[in-house]
Amino acid sequence: MRFILTSYNVRYFSQASHGLHAGRRTMRGIAEALAEQFPDVVALQEVESQSLRGGFGHGPQLSRFVSHFRDVTGESGWTAHYVPVHRYGVGTLALYTTGLGVLVGPRFTAGQPYSTDVTHVRWPIARPLKQRRRVMILPLQAADGARVTVANVHLSLPAFFEGTPWTVIERMGEGSNQRREATQLVDALTPMPDPAVLCGDLNAAPRSPVIDQLCASGWHHETAETPPTAVFFHRTMAIDHLFTSPSVRVERLHVPRIQASNWSKLSDHAPITATLEVGHGASFR
16 A cells, blocks of 8 residues: 655744744645645644634634645545644633644544653653643554554653753754653554554654664654754754654655745745555565
8 A cells, every 4th residue: 555644843834923823824825735745644743723822713723724725635535633732821711732633635544543641851840831742643544444553743852951042953852851752752652553654843863862762662764864854043954754664665755945945934844745655464674
């Protein structure tokens, strides 16, 4: 079975306002740009539910986005699956929220999504303030009976107290908090589902300790040599990744150069699009 998966950090659909407020034009632009990748599955990071920043009207943010996506693709069979991760608010007023989403095209039927908390909290007193991190796991079944699991994750930045804000880029994937979250991510995915794809914003550079931990646990790193996927204070970083289990092979991998394309107007990240082949019970490696 072959299918196309795109993983993308959408920055809450708020790039036009520098992350301050989601915009309908940005949401529509992302839907149109992603549709040009012809994906069967779209894994999204930094998706809100409803909040002051993410917008309150016409349902949760992912529901609004999938409506755009159905419109631009001409396919009504797309379904949206969401895992809320964190909420900052005052009483019943949500200032902003975070979450993970997966859009599933008509080729697949999705099972029930579930998630595991992988957050590392260094100081218990800071637990209420610490932004949570989860891995979203979604089983899929194709019309021919083939199955694949998609795991979608967004891990923390390296802890500021171990350096300064000016050294964050150099420490992507090396922070002690990140290494602990990588351990908890591996535990959450053990035993490894196979066939499976793990993707998302790991805030970790290639060949960093976070990436090494995942590779040591049996995941194959598919994005070690791709262009940078994010911009931070005008500096580029390769921090978005895709991994596969043994019976999944990448036939084609595409990452646009974010600073030389229109993607930079849609998010501070670039999408990863992979054409994947799922083996029938046999390992490719």
